[in-house]
Amino acid sequence: MTNTTDDSDLVLLLRRHRVQVTAQRLAIMRAVSSRPHATADELADDVRAVIGSISRQAVYDTLGLLVDKHLVRRIQPPGSAARFEDRVDDNHHHLICRTCGSTVDIDCAVGAVPCLTAHDDHGFEIDEAEVVYWGRCPACRAATPEPASQRPASERPASERHMSERLAHAKEQQ
Amino acid sequence: MTNTTDDSDLVLLLRRHRVQVTAQRLAIMRAVSSRPHATADELADDVRAVIGSISRQAVYDTLGLLVDKHLVRRIQPPGSAARFEDRVDDNHHHLICRTCGSTVDIDCAVGAVPCLTAHDDHGFEIDEAEVVYWGRCPACRAATPEPASQRPASERPASERHMSERLAHAKEQQ
């Protein structure tokens, strides 16, 4: 539980990837491991609690470097700052609560590297597929059984597509 | 091509959804339709070109309202501002170029509502799955055949998982 304990593994890992070893980097790596899905800001706080202080720039630089080296994965949930985690290259996805923003890992539904097989790649060279599941976590469901923002299904027919398509319906119905 | 032409369809659509009709809202809806994947800022510019001026707040308010009403879909690519589009409820996904950020629609690979079937929902009530494919568009591929940022596959074995797992390898190999 001491601050400088047992960095030898991390040091070796960094060296193996030709990355200079600094106290800031070690602290950031430990922070990412110990608190998955944390934002850069949260990680900075964690690091400060351990090594005293760190500049915002060092946090961003290091996280960017680790992401480049595939030692850390960056996930960017809509409406929130980027988050970072330990697990890389295993094609898991994320489940985010619309109400409280909590994030959990979720294994891929389809198989090994599923979503990489797009229907039509438009000439793109696709190297990754990112999947975010949206919903409400157990705690938030308990707190508010039926959210008011949800309109009844009757108000949004499944046939709705383009605005232009819906316009036809509007004409008919009014 | 005149500004006030043919709003009756949009007016009916808004009324059908119990939304007050304003010049700003009509202009924003037309802007979203005519330029898919535009950011709020770009849409504001488009609107200003048509009705003269609009406040930033009105743009955000209106887009938020339309998203709530499921008349517009908000997509939030990592590293970029939110973008808005016309197509809703048809479960298509997005393909984004890592180099230039261009975004194209892409039909779902798996079928109707595929990714909604998560392996383990952790007690969440899931209502949407968002998929982003990352890659490089044809233009950017042509411009830079082999990006320098890509390390050879030999440097990142498929077996890489957690940092902690990789640590074992580090020990063995060094």
Next chain:
DNA sequence: CCCGTAATCTGGACATTGTCCAGTATTGGA
């Protein structure tokens, strides 16, 4: 057709997340 109220829009301040830059400190090899 006019009025009043509720909803909307405006414009400025502020918050968050991230980048840029110049100068200083640290790392790691010679």
Next chain:
DNA sequence: TCCAATACTGGACAATGTCCAGATTACGGG
């Protein structure tokens, strides 16, 4: 141990949103 390359610091800046109070507009009822 010393040096050059690399990394870190701290302040300024940029982009994207949100908050708020007051002015304006929409639209249902008289």
